[in-house]
Amino acid sequence: MRGAPPELLAVLLDSIADAVYVVDHEGRVEFANPAALELLGWEADDLLGMPSHATIHHHHWDGRPFPEADCPLLRPRTTGETVRAEDDVFWRRDGSRFRVAYSSAPLATDHGRGAVVVFRDVTAQLEAEEALRREAVAQARAEELHASRARIVEAADAERRRLVRDLHDGAQQRLIGILLALRRAADRAARAEADAEAAGAGTAGAGGDVAELIEAAARETQAAIAELRDLGSGLHPQILTNRGVAAAVESLTGSLPLVVTLEIPERRWPAAVEAAAYYTIAEALTNVVKHADASAATVRVRDDGGELVVTVADDGRGGATPAPGRGLAGLRDRVEALGGTLAVGAGASGAGADAGDAAGAGTVLEARLPLTAAAAQAPPAHGDGDRAPG
Amino acid sequence: MAALRVLVADDNALLRQGLARLLEDAGIAVVAEAGDAEELLRKARAHRPDVALVDVQMPPDGTDDGLRAAREIRATLPATKVVVLSQFLEERYALDLIGDDASGVGYLLKDRVADVGALVEAIERVAAGGSALDPEVVARMVGRRRADDPLADLTPREREVLTLMAEGKSNRGIAALLQITPAAVDKHATRVFDKLGLGDEPGEHRRVMAVLTRLRAS
Numbered sequence: 001m002r003g004a005p006p007e008l009l010a011v012l013l014d015s016i017a018d019a020v021y022v023v024d025h026e027g028r029v030e031f032a033n034p035a036a037l038e039l040l041g042w043e044a045d046d047l048l049g050m051p052s053h054a055t056i057h058h059h060h061w062d063g064r065p066f067p068e069a070d071c072p073l074l075r076p077r078t079t080g081e082t083v084r085a086e087d088d089v090f091w092r093r094d095g096s097r098f099r100v101a102y103s104s105a106p107l108a109t110d111h112g113r114g115a116v117v118v119f120r121d122v123t124a125q126l127e128a129e130e131a132l133r134r135e136a137v138a139q140a141r142a143e144e145l146h147a148s149r150a151r152i153v154e155a156a157d158a159e160r161r162r163l164v165r166d167l168h169d170g171a172q173q174r175l176i177g178i179l180l181a182l183r184r185a186a187d188r189a190a191r192a193e194a195d196a197e198a199a200g201a202g203t204a205g206a207g208g209d210v211a212e213l214i215e216a217a218a219r220e221t222q223a224a225i226a227e228l229r230d231l232g233s234g235l236h237p238q239i240l241t242n243r244g245v246a247a248a249v250e251s252l253t254g255s256l257p258l259v260v261t262l263e264i265p266e267r268r269w270p271a272a273v274e275a276a277a278y279y280t281i282a283e284a285l286t287n288v289v290k291h292a293d294a295s296a297a298t299v300r301v302r303d304d305g306g307e308l309v310v311t312v313a314d315d316g317r318g319g320a321t322p323a324p325g326r327g328l329a330g331l332r333d334r335v336e337a338l339g340g341t342l343a344v345g346a347g348a349s350g351a352g353a354d355a356g357d358a359a360g361a362g363t364v365l366e367a368r369l370p371l372t373a374a375a376a377q378a379p380p381a382h383g384d385g386d387r388a389p390g
Numbered sequence: 391m392a393a394l395r396v397l398v399a400d401d402n403a404l405l406r407q408g409l410a411r412l413l414e415d416a417g418i419a420v421v422a423e424a425g426d427a428e429e430l431l432r433k434a435r436a437h438r439p440d441v442a443l444v445d446v447q448m449p450p451d452g453t454d455d456g457l458r459a460a461r462e463i464r465a466t467l468p469a470t471k472v473v474v475l476s477q478f479l480e481e482r483y484a485l486d487l488i489g490d491d492a493s494g495v496g497y498l499l500k501d502r503v504a505d506v507g508a509l510v511e512a513i514e515r516v517a518a519g520g521s522a523l524d525p526e527v528v529a530r531m532v533g534r535r536r537a538d539d540p541l542a543d544l545t546p547r548e549r550e551v552l553t554l555m556a557e558g559k560s561n562r563g564i565a566a567l568l569q570i571t572p573a574a575v576d577k578h579a580t581r582v583f584d585k586l587g588l589g590d591e592p593g594e595h596r597r598v599m600a601v602l603t604r605l606r607a608s
Contacts, residue, residue: 168447172477173402179504180408187415187506218504227499229477238447239480242454247482254481254530259537296537 023052025112027074039121041092052117057070061089061097070325076106076115087126090119100121149337150272157275160236167232175225179218186214237278243275244268249299252282258294260285263300269308277301277310280342283327284312284365292316292363307340308369313347314362328336331367340369393417394517397439399424399456400475400581401448409443409503413597416510427455434463434470440517445500446476446483457483464495475500476524484527485606492558492602493595496522512558521558521598528556531605540604543585551578552586560594 013020019036021029029052039046040056047055053068060066068074072083082105090100102119131193189210232238233251241249246264253260268274281299288294294316328344335342347362396418400406402423410420422437424430424590426449434442442463447562448456460472464487471494474487484497496516502524532541532553543551547568554564561579565572579597583590586604591597 148413165452168477169402173405176477176500176503177402177405177408179501180405183412183504183506184408184415190434222501222504225477229479233478238478239482243482247480250482251480254534257535259535261537 006007019121020116021052022107022109022112022114022116023074023077024109025077027052027068027077027114030109030114031056036119039092039098040090040118041094041345046093050070056092057088058091059089059097061099073102073104073117074115076104077113080106080113082106087122099126120279146337146339149333153270153276153334153337155273157236159248161241163230164236164238167228167235168238172225172232175228179225180222180332182214182218182221183310186211186218187265189214231251236275240274240278242270245281245301246279247276249281252278253285253299256285256289258289259296261296261298264299265303267303269303269371272338273308273371276338276340276367276369279334280310280331280365281312283331286327287365288314288316288363292318294362303371305371307371310367310369311364313364315347316361318346318361335367335369340367342367391417393576394514395419395421395437395439396513397422397424397430397433397437397442397470399427399430399442399448399459400445401425402445404469409513412503412506413443413510413513418513426450427459430456430459431462434467438467439470441473441513443469443513444472444474446474446478448578453481457487460487461489464491464507465491471519473498473513473522475502479524479526479530481527481531484523485602488521488523488599488602490599491595492521492598493519493593494521496558497527498522498524499526503582515558515560519595520560521595523557523598523602525557528553531602532556534605535581544582548578548585550577552582552601553604555579555582555594555597556605558594558598 003218009047011032013033016033017035019033019039021032022031029047029050032040032042032044037047040047053066053071053074057073058066072085075081075083082103084101084103084141086101088100088102089097091097094136098121100119101122102117104115104117107114107116121389193211237248237251239251244267246262246266249264253262267278285297288297292314294314297312297314300309300311300313328342332342342365344363344365347364396413398406398410398413398420400409406423407426410423413420417422421439422433428450430442430448431600441506443462444456444460444463446454446456448457448459448586457474457476460474463470463472472487473496474483476483477500479499487497488495494516496512498509498512502512516522532549532558541549541552554567556560559567561575565575568575580590583600586601588604591600
């Protein structure tokens with residue numbers, strides 16, 4: 001600088017975009033270029049000679065007073081060091097404030113060591129950065145939430161599969177074992193009875209009672225087996241794991257008191273998607289049977305590459321959307337955990353109902369289940385040892 | 391008549407042994423037992439039993455290994471007939487097992503062991519080249535609501551006859567169960583076939599196949 005002609009310096013300071021001011025050894029503003037005056041909202045005549053700290057740097061951003069003794073901007077005067085700050089605050093003449101990044105370097109003036117301060121208004125830049133950061137944090141939280149919902153649903157599914165398997169290998173097998181034992185006991189009783197009769201002993205009737213008791217026990221056992229079978233298939237049908245959505249829904253609809261038309265491709269999808277599709281259909285059909293006063297329903301599953309679209313339409317009363325009970329809420333959780341959507345609305349002409357008749361238009365439930373995301377994020381489909389055949 | 395030779399496959403040893411004893415008490419020779427699908431296939435090839443009695447869900451995979459092994463036996467060992475015992479009331483499994491040939495095959499719920507007479511009768515029927523479909527599975531198929539239900543025109547008696555035919559029962563068996571004459575069963579059967587638009591099929595397993603196909607298609 002020392003070698004530069006003073007005129008060049010003046011032109012330079014006038015024209016550069018950076019704001020520059022100079023303080024003297026007492027910290028009074030000795031010079032300010034047009035960019036600095038513009039940012040600070042002062043006229044040169046009014047600003048020059050003012051104590052810089054008390055004029056533009058008197059408070060922190062949050063309103064706490066900023067003692068001059070602590071001011072890093074003025075420190076170069078006394079220590080000779082150069083000070084930089086990335087995020088400080090300057091106050092305008094009208095009392096408004098803005099965020100600044102600056103450097104302050106020592107400068108020899110006529111009366112002693114002062115400082116030259118170069119600064120920029122970084123309000124917009126910092127706010128943008130902060131917004132980005134907030135967004136990233138929010139996004140990370142949303143992703144974490146999404147992932148944990150998916151984990152919860154997946155864990156619940158795995159638990160259901162485990163339960164069904166334990167039922168099958170445990171209680172159900174044992175009951176069949178009991179049935180076998182009862183059968184053999186009945187045979188023994190019958191044989192003993194026959195032997196007794198052949199021997200002419202007059203105790204006929206006692207053996208008959210035993211046979212009847214055993215028969216009753218066998219009937220109860222069989223009823224328990226049937227109940228456990230229904231329970232297991234309601235929890236998580238084994239056929240869904242082994243054969244997929246089409247077979248499982250076919251099985252589900254076999255005993256429903258209405259005509260159900262199925263349009264479901266014989267294909268396999270990720271286990272979480274199959275479970276969501278299956279439970280959506282099961283819950284929707286349960287609602288139809290309970291509330292819709294319908295005689296027919298149509299279940300469609302369409303794989304459009306990106307997502308699995310599941311619709312269940314009925315020809316019932318419609319209008320009155322089924323009360324979003326716990327079942328539907330649970331379903332929404334399950335579907336949204338996969339990043340999908342669930343919508344319930346009035347049917348147009350679903351399930352073959354005549355269009356135009358609002359009362360007979362029925363209800364349509366539609367779930368959209370993303371395939372790519374689910375496939376990418378789905379944990380090993382059957383971590384509990386279940387396996388779906390290719 | 392020489393005793394039927396049967397192989398029993400179930401991963402639950404107690405159950406397998408219980409079933410074997412039950413069958414032996416009923417005069418059936420249990421020639422081998424198997425605890426998983428691989429052992430089942432190996433012993434079926436070695437012993438060539440008349441009938442393999444197979445649990446659907448077995449190791450190694452614990453899914454439907456037994457069912458798949460049963461299909462392989464049907465495909466590769468024509469002399470060995472197959473009865474699958476299942477805890478699952480699933481039309482799909484039964485139809486998968488039967489494929490396009492209902493001869494020498496059975497699908498029964500496991501709790502049928504409670505009625506050993508009916509179980510043995512089903513095993514004998516399958517051994518003789520017939521079929522045995524669980525009454526509950528058939529009831530599910532017959533009971534399914536259909537648009538333009540072809541079964542709607544059947545009288546209750548014809549419906550009963552249809553159900554028993556689908557289970558694989560012979561005319562003589564149906565006659566005994568319904569306490570009518572075989573000739574009467576014949577007449578009902580003919581009318582059922584007319585109403586369902588099926589040609590009369592010779593042989594009981596062909597008849598089962600025709601009925602299943604019709605129930606499936608509608």
